Amino acid sequence: MELTLYNSLTKSKQVFQPIDPADVRMYVCGPTVYDFAHIGNARPIIVFDVLYRLLRHVYGVPHVKYVRNITDVDDKINARAKEEGVSISDVTERTTRQFHEDISALGVLPPDVEPTCTSHIPQMVEMIEVLIAKGHAYEADGHVLFNTPSMKDYGELSRRSLDEMVAGARVEVATYKKDPTDFVLWKPSDDETPGWESPWGRGRPGWHIECSAMAREHLGEVFDIHGGGIDLQFPHHENEIAQSRCAHDTKVMANVWMHNGFLQVEGRKMSKSAGNFITINELLQKWPGEVLRFNMLRTQYRQPIDWTEKSVQESWDVLESWYGQSSPAEAGPALTGEVLEALADDMNTPRVIAALHQMEPAERASNIAALGFAGDLGDPRIGSxxxxxxxxxxxxxxxxxxxxxxxxxxxxxxxxxxxxxxxxxxxxxxxxxxxxxxxxxx
RNA sequence: GGCCUCGUGGGAGAGUGGUUAUCCAUCGGAUUGCAAAUCCGCGUACACCAGUUCGAUUCUGGUCGAGGCCUCCA
Structure with a gap:
C-alpha cells in the first residue's frame, strides 16, 4: 500500500519509499532526563508510536527498526544534580525510570533500541575526529567547533541562509568562534562537571553530536525517517544534518524529516512561570493513559494542539461510549478500510477518528486495538x-x-x-x- | 529586527475550485416515578480586503490576529 508523509526537508507530502523495505529505519529524538516529562514531551512519543505501528503494519514487524534515544548528558542534568545534592546518575536513572513508567501508561510500544549518550561517547569522539580531519571542524580554546561555512548547503532544513542567521542573531558570539554560526561539538569540563578523556582534553559532547553518533551506530549513515518536535528543527536537526552529512559525505542524513507541532495549554504557551506546566504524571493521577493518548491524536500531528481539560473530558466520553459497544481488549487488532487510508495520508488521525465513528463496533474495536488502545478506562482516582x-x-x-x-x-x-x-x-x-x-x- | 507556521459553525477538528466531513455541546422528541445514562432528530461555518475564475472557504497579493524558531538552549 502507498504511504504518504510530509517531509520537512522538501516542505511537501511525498509517497514514502524506504531505502530497504526489509529494513525500514526511524530515529526520533528522545527526552533529556532531568525532570518529569510534560504533556508537550508526550506528543512526539505518541505521534511517532502511531507511525511505528503503521510502518510495522505496512512492512511487517521484523522489518522496522525504531530508535529513540535518552539524552543523559546535558548541563541541565548537571544543574539539577547540583541543586539536589545528588549524583548525576541519580538524576538520570530516576528520571529515566519515571519516563518509562509514564509513557507506558500512554500505550506506546518500546522502541527497538533506546540508546543513551553516556554509552556512545567513543562514537561521538570518533565522529568529531573525522570532521576535523575533513576540515569541517576545528579546535579552539578547549572547544571543538563545527565550521558552518565549510558546508555549502548548511541551513537546508530550516531554510535560512547563514547571512540571515547572522543578521537576525540576538546572542553574543563567543570570541573563539571562527564564524558566528559555528556550533560546539565538544566542550571542556571542569573537575565538578561530568567529562570524558578525549584528544582535546577532558570534556563532554555538545548537544547535537549525540544524535548523529547514535543514529549512525544503530541505523547507518543514511536512513529513512528522522522525527522530533518542531522546536528541534533549528538548530538541533540542522546541526545533526551538518555533522552526519559532512562526516559521511552523504547527500542526506535521513530521507524524510518529520516534525510534530507545538502544544499549548488552555490556549497559552505552557511554561513554569505561567503556572500551567502539566506533567504526564500529574495527568495520569486523574485520567486513564489512553484518554490522554486519544486526546493527543484528535489533532493532526503537524498542527498546533491546544490541550484543555474540556477536550480531555470529551476524549474520555468518546472512548467510554466506544468501549461500551465493543472493547478493543476483546478484539483482534487490525487496521482496515478508511482508518488505514487516513493513517497512510500523513497520519491524518482526526480523519481516522471520524472514520472510526462511522464503523461497526466490532471493526472499530479492532482498529483502535491496532492503534494502541487497550480498552482500559479504569479511573485512577477510584482508589480513594x-x-x-x-x-x-x-x-x-x-x-x-x-x-x-x-x-x-x-x-x-x-x-x-x-x-x-x-x-x-x-x-x-x-x-x-x-x-x-x-x-x-x- | 530576520525566518517560518497557522486563522473553518457555540467548542474541537478534517477537507474541497462548484456537492452532508466527523465529534462534543445546545435545542426538540422517545424512555424514566424524577434524574443520570441510552436512543432518535436538528446545525449550509470557513478572519478581513482586493485579484484570478463562469464560480473561492479552497489559488495569488495585502491587512489584522495567534503561535514557533533565531546557535550551547529545552
Whole structure:
C-alpha cells in the first residue's frame, strides 16, 4: 500500500519509499532526563508510536527498526544534580525510570533500541575526529567547533541562509568562534562537571553530536525517517544534518524529516512561570493513559494542539461510549478500510477518528486495538473510594425501589452524588430488571 | 529586527475550485416515578480586503490576529 508523509526537508507530502523495505529505519529524538516529562514531551512519543505501528503494519514487524534515544548528558542534568545534592546518575536513572513508567501508561510500544549518550561517547569522539580531519571542524580554546561555512548547503532544513542567521542573531558570539554560526561539538569540563578523556582534553559532547553518533551506530549513515518536535528543527536537526552529512559525505542524513507541532495549554504557551506546566504524571493521577493518548491524536500531528481539560473530558466520553459497544481488549487488532487510508495520508488521525465513528463496533474495536488502545478506562482516582460502601448503598437503593419507596431511593442517590458518585441506571434487556452502575463525576 | 507556521459553525477538528466531513455541546422528541445514562432528530461555518475564475472557504497579493524558531538552549 502507498504511504504518504510530509517531509520537512522538501516542505511537501511525498509517497514514502524506504531505502530497504526489509529494513525500514526511524530515529526520533528522545527526552533529556532531568525532570518529569510534560504533556508537550508526550506528543512526539505518541505521534511517532502511531507511525511505528503503521510502518510495522505496512512492512511487517521484523522489518522496522525504531530508535529513540535518552539524552543523559546535558548541563541541565548537571544543574539539577547540583541543586539536589545528588549524583548525576541519580538524576538520570530516576528520571529515566519515571519516563518509562509514564509513557507506558500512554500505550506506546518500546522502541527497538533506546540508546543513551553516556554509552556512545567513543562514537561521538570518533565522529568529531573525522570532521576535523575533513576540515569541517576545528579546535579552539578547549572547544571543538563545527565550521558552518565549510558546508555549502548548511541551513537546508530550516531554510535560512547563514547571512540571515547572522543578521537576525540576538546572542553574543563567543570570541573563539571562527564564524558566528559555528556550533560546539565538544566542550571542556571542569573537575565538578561530568567529562570524558578525549584528544582535546577532558570534556563532554555538545548537544547535537549525540544524535548523529547514535543514529549512525544503530541505523547507518543514511536512513529513512528522522522525527522530533518542531522546536528541534533549528538548530538541533540542522546541526545533526551538518555533522552526519559532512562526516559521511552523504547527500542526506535521513530521507524524510518529520516534525510534530507545538502544544499549548488552555490556549497559552505552557511554561513554569505561567503556572500551567502539566506533567504526564500529574495527568495520569486523574485520567486513564489512553484518554490522554486519544486526546493527543484528535489533532493532526503537524498542527498546533491546544490541550484543555474540556477536550480531555470529551476524549474520555468518546472512548467510554466506544468501549461500551465493543472493547478493543476483546478484539483482534487490525487496521482496515478508511482508518488505514487516513493513517497512510500523513497520519491524518482526526480523519481516522471520524472514520472510526462511522464503523461497526466490532471493526472499530479492532482498529483502535491496532492503534494502541487497550480498552482500559479504569479511573485512577477510584482508589480513594470505598467501593464496598458504594455497592452496599446501591443495594439499599434497589431494595427501596422494590418497596416503591422513591423518597428513600432518592435520598440514597443524593447522598452518593454529594460524595461525587454518579449513578447510571439501565435495564437488563432480557429480564427488564433494573441494573445500576456508578462512576466518579469529572 | 530576520525566518517560518497557522486563522473553518457555540467548542474541537478534517477537507474541497462548484456537492452532508466527523465529534462534543445546545435545542426538540422517545424512555424514566424524577434524574443520570441510552436512543432518535436538528446545525449550509470557513478572519478581513482586493485579484484570478463562469464560480473561492479552497489559488495569488495585502491587512489584522495567534503561535514557533533565531546557535550551547529545552
Amino acid at each position: 473510594v470505598d467501593d464496598a460502601a458504594v455497592e452496599a448503598a446501591i443495594a439499599l437503593r434497589l431494595e427501596a425501589f422494590g418497596n416503591r419507596d422513591f423518597a428513600e431511593a432518592d435520598r440514597i442517590r443524593d447522598e452518593l452524588t454529594a460524595q461525587g458518585i454518579q449513578l447510571k441506571d439501565s435495564k437488563d434487556p432480557a429480564t427488564g430488571e433494573r441494573l445500576t452502575s456508578w462512576e466518579l463525576k469529572r
